[in-house]
Amino acid sequence: MPQAMVDTTPMPAVPAYALRVVDALEAAGHEAWVVGGWVRDALLGNPSHDVDVTCDALWQDSARVLRAAGIEVHETGTRHGTVTAVVDHKPVEVTTYRVEGSYSDMRHPDQVLFVTSVEDDLARRDFTVNAMAYHPTRGLLDPFGGQRDLALGVIRAVGEPERRFSEDALRILRAVRFACRMGFTIEPATAAALFQMAPNLAHVSRERIGSEVDGIVRSGRLAWAMSACQEVLVAAITEMAPMVGFEQRSPYHCHDVWRHTAEVVAGVEAFSGCTASPQLRWASILHDIGKPHTFTVGENGQGHFYGHPAAGAKIAHCVFRRLALPGDLERQVTALVRYHDRPVKATRHSVLRMLSDLDSACPGQARGLAFELLVLKRADAMGKAPSFRGYACEVDKVEAMLRETLSGHAPFRTNDLAISGRDVIGAAGLKPGPWVGEVLEQCLREVVHGRLDNDREAQLRWLAGYLG
Numbered sequence: 001m002p003q004a005m006v007d008t009t010p011m012p013a014v015p016a017y018a019l020r021v022v023d024a025l026e027a028a029g030h031e032a033w034v035v036g037g038w039v040r041d042a043l044l045g046n047p048s049h050d051v052d053v054t055c056d057a058l059w060q061d062s063a064r065v066l067r068a069a070g071i072e073v074h075e076t077g078t079r080h081g082t083v084t085a086v087v088d089h090k091p092v093e094v095t096t097y098r099v100e101g102s103y104s105d106m107r108h109p110d111q112v113l114f115v116t117s118v119e120d121d122l123a124r125r126d127f128t129v130n131a132m133a134y135h136p137t138r139g140l141l142d143p144f145g146g147q148r149d150l151a152l153g154v155i156r157a158v159g160e161p162e163r164r165f166s167e168d169a170l171r172i173l174r175a176v177r178f179a180c181r182m183g184f185t186i187e188p189a190t191a192a193a194l195f196q197m198a199p200n201l202a203h204v205s206r207e208r209i210g211s212e213v214d215g216i217v218r219s220g221r222l223a224w225a226m227s228a229c230q231e232v233l234v235a236a237i238t239e240m241a242p243m244v245g246f247e248q249r250s251p252y253h254c255h256d257v258w259r260h261t262a263e264v265v266a267g268v269e270a271f272s273g274c275t276a277s278p279q280l281r282w283a284s285i286l287h288d289i290g291k292p293h294t295f296t297v298g299e300n301g302q303g304h305f306y307g308h309p310a311a312g313a314k315i316a317h318c319v320f321r322r323l324a325l326p327g328d329l330e331r332q333v334t335a336l337v338r339y340h341d342r343p344v345k346a347t348r349h350s351v352l353r354m355l356s357d358l359d360s361a362c363p364g365q366a367r368g369l370a371f372e373l374l375v376l377k378r379a380d381a382m383g384k385a386p387s388f389r390g391y392a393c394e395v396d397k398v399e400a401m402l403r404e405t406l407s408g409h410a411p412f413r414t415n416d417l418a419i420s421g422r423d424v425i426g427a428a429g430l431k432p433g434p435w436v437g438e439v440l441e442q443c444l445r446e447v448v449h450g451r452l453d454n455d456r457e458a459q460l461r462w463l464a465g466y467l468g
Contacts, residue, residue, distance in 0.1 A: 014051070016088075017051075018034060018051035018090075018092050021092045028065040030055050030061070031118070033053065034053055035134075038134075052092070053092055055095075055097070056118075057096060058096055071087055073086075081096030098113060099113050099123075100112055100167070122144065122158075123144075126164055127178065129156075131146055149187075154187045155186045156190050161194075165193055170208050172198055172235075173201065173236060176225055176229045179224075180225055181221075186228070186229070198235035201236055206323055213236050218278050220281070222265045222269075223263075240258075242257075243258045243291070250302060254386070260288065267284075271375045271378050279333050280336065283332075283333050284376060284379065286312060287340045288308065293311050294308040294311050309337060310338060320333065334361070338361070339361075344377070346398045348401065352412045352448040377395050381395070412444075417447065418456040419459045421437070423459075423460065439463070
């Protein structure tokens with residue numbers, strides 16, 4: 001292991017609540033350091049309130065010392081030497097210096113051994129930028145060059161990358177997430193190990209994979225990840241594997257499905273000013289996931305993907321269910337995927353139809369989703385062959401009509417109609433039931449298609465004729 005050197009680089013002050021924990025442990029004769037994300041973020045100049053402490057005391061001794069100092073303690077992970085101190089309603093995890101045995105399941109250590117050396121504890125950690133310790137008096141302890149790698153902007157495994165990733169396969173995704181979140185690259189040897197060991201993600205729980213992938217998607221650097229870490233993403237979202245290298249054989253496209261998708265992902269960030277919502281970012285990567293499953297070739301040799309948006313929506317639903325991602329997010333993503341290829345014109349009728357469809361899929365969220373759908377359409381157009389990118393300009397006209405339509409409170413939901421369910425029941429003389437909503441939906445379709453005005457008298461006349 002490299003010789004441990006203590007650096008006196010100026011650092012932000014350790015938060016008072018965490019300093020109280022460190023002081024209590026050291027007043028009792030123990031050695032304690034602040035470790036983990038707080039140290040990394042402090043060196044980057046980023047504020048962080050998530051403070052972890054490591055020390056040479058066994059967890060039982062840490063708990064006793066902290067309680068004697070009047071600090072609330074919860075025994076949250078004693079198997080791994082961890083207790084959680086609570087100061088001013090803020091948690092601080094306190095963990096005994098430890099090393100770990102083999103990882104037969106590629107996720108959890110078979111054995112944890114408590115040690116007395118902080119350097120040994122840092123040597124077991126995943127990446128150099130996370131393997132530093134800081135003490136307000138002793139300074140920065142950085143045996144693996146984490147501060148250097150922060151300056152270089154690289155994610156590098158501690159020690160042998162293959163060993164780090166064989167210990168815990170989730171680190172494969174964590175490396176990509178950290179690189180995306182911090183705007184870093186991945187050091188070549190570490191990247192090579194990532195790609196080689198990506199199949200080991202099959203040993204990680206779907207919830208943990210879902211959480212890490214969601215972090216990658218939300219980072220705004222998904223296009224970089226698709227280019228630099230394709231093997232990792234495909235191992236995590238296996239449904240995306242058929243997209244890689246799938247030639248579209250279409251005059252509309254100059255890229256395979258994977259490359260086209262990466263272009264759309266980048267376009268979404270550009271058109272949204274890097275402020276895209278999670279649902280829009282997820283939709284950008286999944287919008288064409290149904291294409292390989294719907295591919296046909298016409299008599300002229302041209303490729304077609306009839307029904308790929310509906311097929312893609314079903315696959316996206318399966319992806320979200322498998323990765324245990326939130327249901328509300330899934331509904332918004334599948335709606336965007338389902339309607340991303342539906343033609344929308346700069347007319348009131350076409351815009352109302354779009355709003356109505358989105359509201360049916362995600363009640364109450366149509367307004368926001370409509371603007372996001374247009375961003376996706378712009379990006380999708382720009383990801384096509386150069387001669388077919390002009391539709392991106394047409395979308396500007398559609399957006400102008402959307403704003404005009406919304407400002408005029410045009411109806412696109414049954415609640416926007418001039419008549420109500422009570423009117424339907426009164427006109428039919430029947431008991432309430434699901435049929436009432438069906439009648440209102442039919443009335444809305446007439447209004448949306450421009451065949452009926454949103455006027456009470458006009459709709460009552462239509463109702464009388466419809467009910468016969």
